[in-house]
Amino acid sequence: MMPMRAVNTAAEQDARYQMNSPLLFGALQALSPDSSIGLLDLAPANASLLDYFAEYYCKLYLPGCRDELLSLDTGIDSGQPPLAVTMASLLPLRQAQGRPLDLVLLWDLPNYLDQSVLSALISYLATHSSRDTVLHTYVHTRQTMPDAPGDYRLTVEQKVKVEISTAWNTGSPGFYLELINKVFTPFRVDRGMLLANGLQEYILRRA
């Protein structure tokens, strides 16, 4: 990653803003409120998701493990259990009892994870998914990005409220389509859309 630097544009200094996210809301609206929905949100639990699903019949998995994932040390001598074991511990999806997830919200987390951690996460998610499972994520397309993940909340106006809690930037991982398809295997990009703030949102499905 590039060394951290302070923000230097007016847009970056605006730590709170709302943005359109057509693919995200398209994925949400594709979920039927009449059938049981399994949804995994990797962001810390917040009320906005509960608000959105107020009338749905669903099971929301809110493991709140973002910080733990970010702090995983993948060094050879780290003394930690294998990543696959760690994923099962951090994401207790065994409660799904064999029922695949319908939607996984990754937000901008993949930009901040060590690539081996991200691969382990995706492999673990793949074991709890089907061909109908949808992954949604945001990828930073600019050279720099905030040095910590943002907080994203759904609004009643079908927008996403973004809150950046850091004033520092760091280098973005530079994800591009082929790299995403490689890192997210067995998921592949189904749709992508560049948003006004330099984020690109992606919908991925099992190949």
Added chain:
Amino acid sequence: MIDMKQIKENVSNRIKPHQTAEIPADFPVRESKPVVSARDNTAAIGASIRIKGDVSGDENLVIQGHVEGTIKLQGHNVTISKTGKVRANIEANQIIVEGELQGDMLGEEKVIIRETGNVYGNIIAPRVTLEDGAMFKGSIEMEPRQKGMAAPAPASNTLSGSDNTDRKTA
């Protein structure tokens, strides 16, 4: 099994006014409020009380102390106060968490996690409220009471699974 009525009687006897002068200065009860409120039929487990076992009864319960085991108060409400630390599965009509809970909750009507609440566990309830600032790790599952009923207008910050025939147009 711990009978809440017995707790109520025991604690009520202990806090009789004429006995107050006989309580030593280092007596561990810190709350000056009555432990049992006859008005709203609510029992309380004081901040210095630690209970290990199964709690059941026929009245509402406020937990200010520590409880480890199970809590079953069907048809009644359980409140874990800010000072409360509970390691138990809870079954109750309405469950409010202002303190710490490690365990699963089965709420017949509603589960509310206040901004000071810290919950590690799973929730099954028709409605769940998560206030800003609350910490939650686990899963939330709706258990519709009568699937097919018309959906009521959703309350702020709530998760309702009891009625879901109408799609939210957020």
